[in-house]
Amino acid sequence: MIIDINFIGLIIASIMASAVPLILASCGELITERSGVLNLGVEGMMIIGAISGFALMTVTGSLIIAVFGAMLAGVLISTIFAFLTQTLITNHVATGLALTIFGIGISAMIGKNFVGIPGKEFPVLFEGLKDTIPLLGPILFGHSIVFYFAFALPFITSYFLKKTKIGLIVRAVGDSPESASNQGINVKLVRYACILYGGAMSGLAGAYLSMIYTPQWIENMTGGRGWIALALVVFSTWNPIKILIGAMIFGGLTIIQFHMQAIGVRIPVQFLTALPYIVTIIVLVVISRDSRKIRLSTPSSLGKSFHKDN
Amino acid sequence: MIKIVKRDQPSRAIFFFTPVLAIFLTLVAGGLIFFILGFKPFEALKFFFIVPIADKYGFSELLLKATPLCLIAIGLSFCFKSNNWNIGAEGQLTFGAIVSGGVALLFYEQEGFYILPIVILAGAIGGMLYASIPAILKTYFNTNEILVSLMLVYVSKLILDYLVVGPWSNPEGFNFPETRQFSDSAKLPLLFEGLRIHAGIFLALAAVVISWFVFYKTYLGFQMKVSGFSLKTARYAGYKGKKMIILVFLISGACAGLAGVGEITGPIGQLHREISPDYGFTAIIVAFLGRLHPVGIIFASLVVAITYLGAETAQIFMQIPKYTGQVFQGMILFFLLASDYLLFFKIKFIGSKK
Numbered sequence: 001m002i003i004d005i006n007f008i009g010l011i012i013a014s015i016m017a018s019a020v021p022l023i024l025a026s027c028g029e030l031i032t033e034r035s036g037v038l039n040l041g042v043e044g045m046m047i048i049g050a051i052s053g054f055a056l057m058t059v060t061g062s063l064i065i066a067v068f069g070a071m072l073a074g075v076l077i078s079t080i081f082a083f084l085t086q087t088l089i090t091n092h093v094a095t096g097l098a099l100t101i102f103g104i105g106i107s108a109m110i111g112k113n114f115v116g117i118p119g120k121e122f123p124v125l126f127e128g129l130k131d132t133i134p135l136l137g138p139i140l141f142g143h144s145i146v147f148y149f150a151f152a153l154p155f156i157t158s159y160f161l162k163k164t165k166i167g168l169i170v171r172a173v174g175d176s177p178e179s180a181s182n183q184g185i186n187v188k189l190v191r192y193a194c195i196l197y198g199g200a201m202s203g204l205a206g207a208y209l210s211m212i213y214t215p216q217w218i219e220n221m222t223g224g225r226g227w228i229a230l231a232l233v234v235f236s237t238w239n240p241i242k243i244l245i246g247a248m249i250f251g252g253l254t255i256i257q258f259h260m261q262a263i264g265v266r267i268p269v270q271f272l273t274a275l276p277y278i279v280t281i282i283v284l285v286v287i288s289r290d291s292r293k294i295r296l297s298t299p300s301s302l303g304k305s306f307h308k309d310n
Numbered sequence: 311m312i313k314i315v316k317r318d319q320p321s322r323a324i325f326f327f328t329p330v331l332a333i334f335l336t337l338v339a340g341g342l343i344f345f346i347l348g349f350k351p352f353e354a355l356k357f358f359f360i361v362p363i364a365d366k367y368g369f370s371e372l373l374l375k376a377t378p379l380c381l382i383a384i385g386l387s388f389c390f391k392s393n394n395w396n397i398g399a400e401g402q403l404t405f406g407a408i409v410s411g412g413v414a415l416l417f418y419e420q421e422g423f424y425i426l427p428i429v430i431l432a433g434a435i436g437g438m439l440y441a442s443i444p445a446i447l448k449t450y451f452n453t454n455e456i457l458v459s460l461m462l463v464y465v466s467k468l469i470l471d472y473l474v475v476g477p478w479s480n481p482e483g484f485n486f487p488e489t490r491q492f493s494d495s496a497k498l499p500l501l502f503e504g505l506r507i508h509a510g511i512f513l514a515l516a517a518v519v520i521s522w523f524v525f526y527k528t529y530l531g532f533q534m535k536v537s538g539f540s541l542k543t544a545r546y547a548g549y550k551g552k553k554m555i556i557l558v559f560l561i562s563g564a565c566a567g568l569a570g571v572g573e574i575t576g577p578i579g580q581l582h583r584e585i586s587p588d589y590g591f592t593a594i595i596v597a598f599l600g601r602l603h604p605v606g607i608i609f610a611s612l613v614v615a616i617t618y619l620g621a622e623t624a625q626i627f628m629q630i631p632k633y634t635g636q637v638f639q640g641m642i643l644f645f646l647l648a649s650d651y652l653l654f655f656k657i658k659f660i661g662s663k664k
Contacts (some may be wrong), residue, residue: 040456080644089654090647093395093456097594098647100639108633219633224464231457270472277461284453291452 006131009138011255013262016139017213019244020150021046021222021253025229025241026236027153028201033233034161035194036174036301040096041081043226044103045199048204049074051107054217055114063122067146074203075196077103082195086188089305100226108219119215144194144212146204153201157240170194174299177306187306197220202226224277231280235287246283250276312473313658320653327654329599329606332646333613339641349628355629358634360621368619374577375618378403378586380591380611381514384521385565387602388558391525392534396559398444398459399566400590402437404466406567407574408473409436411581414496414574415489416476425495428511430571437567438560441464445559449552455559463590474581488582498575500616508571514611517565522604534558569663587618588636595643614639 025042032039039045053070057063081099084090125148126141133140145271161167172180181187209225210217228250236242257272288294340358341351363372382399389396395411410433417425445464447453471487473479480490488612525531533554543550573585596614600607621635 084644084647085622088648088651092648094594094598094643095647097397097591098640101591101595101636102644105633105638105640109631109637112631112633148577163515224461227457228458231461234454234457268472268476270468270475272463274468279465281447281453281458281461284457285447288453289451294452 002118005135006138009135011259012240013138013143015248015251016151017143017147017251018038018254019247020147021208021225022229022232022247022250023150023153023243024146024205024208024233025202025226026247027157027240028198028205029229030157030233030236030238030240030243031170031201032163032194032198033302034174035170035191035298036177036299036304037085037191037195038077038092038096038303039081039099039195039198040093040230041078041103041226041231042198042202043222043224044100045074045077045202046103046206046209046222046229048103048108049203050210050221051111051114051206051217052203053207054119054210055110057120057211058114058117061120063120063211064212066206067235070207070211071200074199074201074206074302076199078195078199078202081199082192084197085305086191089307092303092305104220111217111219113177115219117217119211122212122215135310145206146208147213150208151183151244154244156285159239161192170207171299174301177301181306181308183199187308191306202229205229228276228280231284234294235283237287237293238299239297249279255280313660315658316658317654317656324652325601326606328649329601329610329646330389331652332599332648335645335649336638336641339645341636342527343634343637345632347630349630350438354628354630357624358638359616361627362619362623363616367505370502370507371619372612372615373389373507376611376615377511377514378572378589379593379596379614380607381517381572382562382590383596383600383607383611384514384517384604385562386593386597387521387600387604387607388524388534390538390563391599391602392537392554392558394445394448394555394558395456396441396444396459396562397456397594398441398461398463398590399562399593400586401459401463401466402440402563402566403570403573403590404434404463404470404585405440405570406433407570407581407585408435408466408470409433409439409569410571411475411489411574412478413491414492415581417451417496417541418490418493421493421495423495425493426498426575429496429575430491433567433571434564435567436561437565437570439563441563441566442556445556448486449555459468465628470581471583474583479554480580480582489580492575492579496575497579498572500577506577506646508576510576513568513572517568518604525604530554530557558633566593569593577610579620592618594641595639599642599646614642617642 025046029042049070052073053066056069057066081095084095085092122144124142124144129141130137139265161171169185169190173185173187177187209221232243232246235246253276318514330593337355341355344354345351386396386399410429414429444455447458448455473545474487474489478489480488497511500508533549569589574581592614596607596610599611617635617638622633624630624634625632
């Protein structure tokens with residue numbers, strides 16, 4: 001059997017495409033967690049982004065409005081989370097769960113009128129260059145702007161956290177809110193900002209799913225990707241570059257299902273669908289076993305509320 | 311002027327008052343949402359919360375939906391009280407149903423008094439087995455139980471799907487994704503002629519009584535409370551943390567498994583693709599709304615069960631999508647968490663008094 005080298009390129013490109021929403025949501029959540037906030041509402045924010053993007057695209061016809069609208073929707077819904085956890089000092093885990101349940105409900109409610117409507121074509125960049133280089137052509141060229149942004153994001157995030165002053169402040173707030181506060185940093189303000197940023201990225205991840213990856217609205221279409229994104233943050237030990245690796249592994253697991261079926265491997269389809277979830281668990285176990293390493297890399301105040309008595 | 315003052319001690323009266331406040335605020339916000347959607351708010355709320363339980367049949371349906379919620383929430387309260395975040399009860403319910411359904415299918419041509427107890431026990435064991443995975447991974451491999459228990463929900467539903475489509479599907483079932491009907495001996499008896507409420511409700515009531523006893527009358531209950539309050543204190547006091555983590559997971563897994571048994575051996579009497587409308591997730595809200603207190607959980611399960619029925623009624627009579635139920639559930643939890651602020655802080659109106 002001769003395998004076309006461009007075919008391999010296409011498979012790698014499809015793995016990358018399915019990694020995009022995971023990268024976006026994980027990098028957003030990573031910043032949130034680095035500031036000491038655990039937001040379990042990623043799945044809810046993502047699905048809100050998905051329906052908002054799709055609905056705005058259908059109603060306004062503008063892709064730009066739709067993409068930014070989805071990010072704004074993510075910001076708005078995460079504001080609820082920020083207000084509750086930061087201003088009213090609620091428990092992060094419970095509030096995040098409420099956000100997910102609420103988000104799935106609201107999205108289905110809004111989405112009722114958008115089921116079965118076909119999506120629009122999303123423009124891709126460098127389409128003409130696809131055939132110029134064997135193997136690398138399909139990998140590098142012919143993707144949406146969101147795709148390129150997603151693959152740049154881990155590096156931007158890493159630079160932001162390590163080299164910029166604001167990045168340093170975020171880390172300080174996450175690792176030691178008390179001393180950051182004593183230095184005159186407004187801990188709650190920083191955390192608010194990080195939560196809203198996480199919301200924007202989850203919203204964008206959702207919009208990518210409903211507008212670019214599978215351009216249509218299906219109820220519950222995020223299908224647990226928000227939770228996998230959360231697991232990826234742990235997997236990365238809060239290092240954005242490693243999110244890239246993790247997301248590619250999970251993208252690969254998703255894509256492999258289709259090809260296994262196409263080749264005719266006789267494994268029940270349910271087993272292949274379950275694979276990403278099972279692998280997530282195994283990966284979490286392997287990463288977490290070294291409790292010292294996890295303790296060193298976890299933001300020290302993660303999930304703990306901070307309240308300054310007046 | 312308004313000033314916010316920290317209370318010296320959390321107020322106990324407010325502790326039990328805030329759930330009521332949360333429900334009230336949810337109704338107000340719900341009315342507002344209906345208004346935005348273009349419905350008359352009061353009429354919509356009536357269809358949502360009063361019409362569904364106005365007759366005998368509706369009340370039986372309410373108890374039918376409240377039963378699994380109460381049972382699971384009781385189990386979860388063991389976990390939550392001791393600071394273990396088991397959010398995968400939906401998976402434990404599904405796996406419990408798979409195991410008990412599998413056992414029931416073994417007896418599908420037989421009748422006998424011994425069948426039902428075996429089927430029920432199998433469900434509890436199934437739930438426990440499934441809950442033991444996050445528990446063991448947490449205790450021995452330091453793995454986050456939130457993510458593991460949640461991932462297992464997806465896995466359990468895929469296992470169920472595989473079984474009812476493949477090896478366990480009814481050979482005479484024209485390829486419908488469902489198993490054979492269980493024999494009558496494997497079904498929980500119905501309590502009243504013509505109503506769907508079944509004996510599973512007694513399992514829930516038993517769980518309420520047992521959990522009350524454990525929480526307030528045993529050393530284990532005390533240990534759980536201390537661990538929930540402060541893990542450091544618990545360790546200092548020399549409690550066997552690992553043992554307790556596994557124990558509370560097993561208890562909550564058993565409860566969820568039993569809820570699964572109720573779903574398949576109650577009105578349905580077979581395994582099929584969708585055995586639970588996310589009872590396992592909704593029960594998390596029930597547990598919090600009931601303040602992790604057995605009696606509170608009874609009331610909370612009834613209140614939250616209405617959102618399921620209301621969503622169905624509103625869909626039929628007003629074409630409001632049934633997901634409104636989930637929106638209400640999310641809102642209840644939001645408002646509950648928010649009103650907890652009053653537990654720790656007092657709002658003082660300065661100037662009017664002084």
